[in-house]
Amino acid sequence: MKTKQEVYTKESFEIGKWAINLNTNTISWDAKTRELFEVNEDFIPNFKNCTHFINRKNFIAFKTIINEAFKNDVPSFGKIQIITANKTIKLLECICQIELAQNQISRIHGTFKGVNQPKDIEKDLCLLSLIGSETTDSIIITNAEGEAIWANQAYMKLSGSTLPKIIGKKPDFFCFSPQINSETLNKISQSIQQKTATKVVFHHFDKQNQKYWFELNITPVFNENGICSKFIAIGRDITATKEKEIELKELLEVTSQQNNKLLNFTHIVSHNIRSHTSNLQMVLDVIENTDDINEKLTFIDMFKEGTEKLAETVENLNEVITIQKNSNINKTSVHLKSEIEKVSSLFHNKIAITQDIPGDLNINVIPAYLENMLQNLVTNAIKYQSPERIPRLEISYQNQENYHIILFKDNGLGINTEKHKHKLFGMYKTFHGNDDAKGIGLFIVKNQIEAMNGKIELESTEGLGSTFKLYFDEK
Known part of the structure; x- marks a missing residue:
């Protein structure tokens, strides 16, 4: 069993000391600090060659530690990441203290201590730091619970965040806004729970709340024991x-x-x-x-x-x-209920027509096209009525995804839509052998509704009747 003295001595040797003398503009490292930075024993640090070991982001973090020490007039503590002379990435704990002379900083000194990291994480972070820092793709690494342990500059630029705010927290693409598709959210959540890879594309929002298309690839990483230790998420703006x-x-x-x-x-x-x-x-x-x-x-x-x-x-x-x-041609706003009543009155003695159209509904159409479509669908219900029952036509209204939908439901002969699906709305296509059937009316209706950026659909059962749906575009 080690004595307290042995533990203290061992720990003391693990800590490197450093100092910056602002009066002489010199930097001094002890042997342990040189060992941490993996330089030769005769290496003399200065303000120029020290920049090779620390990038701009970590240099700012180092300055923050110094500022905290000056501001609070007590030693401050923090962590910085370095790249050693042998290109090894290390995380160091740093303690900083300042010395003042005439209320001016004359000397800054402190200690460095290496933070142990699992070898597999250290290796991956090294590779990703070297490669990921230069790519425009957003890269973030999380632990098995989805908490961030590293992110590249592209991710921080896209999210508008900083590394200290990211580390230890779940990335913002896990914090979905209400606009995000729930199916996409479930897919990502299942991927994390089941430790499987997934790829999703969805609308996301940047720091200015502008919507853009985002592609996200999430890949689990397993250790030598087959246990998921982290996730690597790579995303890109694919707008x-x-x-x-x-x-x-x-x-x-x-x-x-x-x-x-x-x-x-x-x-x-x-x-x-x-x-x-x-x-x-x-x-x-x-x-x-x-x-x-x-x-x-x-x-x-x-x-x-x-x-x-x-x-x-x-x-x-x-x-x-x-x-x-x-x-x-520019569309004109028309009162739909009035137009339907005007056309219906022409055929009241040939078919029983009921309509349920909102009294305050106006739609933007080419008026001549609307009148022709209404007449064609009413006469179609009359022409193909069933001899077994009194002909009826129900005209109703629905609203769906920026469309005004007008439904024409009759109780006529109906059509076998499965058999004739390739002929529906085709020119000169007829289905019941009527002498007065020309196969041009529905073809014209289809062309007119499509010319107004709408569409027509048919639901029908042979022997029972048909329902035509006119979709008027309001986008």
Whole structure:
């Protein structure tokens, strides 16, 4: 068993002494201090070569210790991190005391004592200090409980904090604001509890409370016994990348929509118009090759009917093109309830219509488009009514994520949406074989609502009825 004298002697040898003489501008180290800094015995410290062992952040911490000693006129205590001559990172406990001459500091002296750190942490901190200090990514290391033990300059710049405020506390990305997705928070919490790696992307807020996209990678580190000893979290501001990604996604959606519209136009040109022109050519051939006047007159009527169908097809195509050209027309605020009542009054003797629209609701639309959409959806309910029951149409309202939603629920024939999902709202697509069905009305409605940055959806059960939903964009 060691005596008190032996313990005292051992501890005394572990402590290095240093002094700064401001009168002579010299620095002195004892042998133990040289050993802590891993320099040769003949090393002479001065104000220039000492800066090689301590970075700006720790130099400020050292000055703080000195200022505390001067301010309180008692020895002060603190910790600083150094990089030795052999590039080893060490944490030193520092005690500082000042000597005054004529109320001016003439000499500063004190002690250094090494703080023992587990070898694996010391090694990792050394590597991360050398590499992480130069990267723009935010890096922070926590213990197994999620409390910070190290952070690089990029993290402190992003968080607007300082190292003394960070050490021993949980990083701010664990302290989520109400705007953060709860699913993201749960994912991070589970990762920490289960000691597993995770990657999340979420909206975060900087020190000016400005929102930005943040990507966070959390990786657990295990010691030789398989026990999680710490976490390494690397984060970066990916706002520019995310905005480009969103922009590209929107561009792809627009491109997809344009391709679908192009396919419809191609269908008109390659099928409908060609079909009409072929029929007209055939009728002309018959007229030219017959001498019977009555037969000529009969085929002239057929020729007239064919030209009317061709004109109608061209008119439909022209209407769709016009809708796309008018997509930049300024919207006008209209009183929705009044517009629905005006259209409903035209069909009160053909279908029972009930409506539940707020009396104070105004929406921004292109008025002509709204009127056409309302008429199309009401006539659609009349056209495809069930012979087994009295036709009814319920018009109601919902509000959802910056959309005003108008619902048109009928009790008609309904549509097998699974079977016809690729045909819904397509040009010249019909589903019930009605003689008066042209397959153009819903196609026009879809183009008109999309021209106003909205959308249309259909929920339907064959034999029971359909519900059309018009989404009017209010973003």
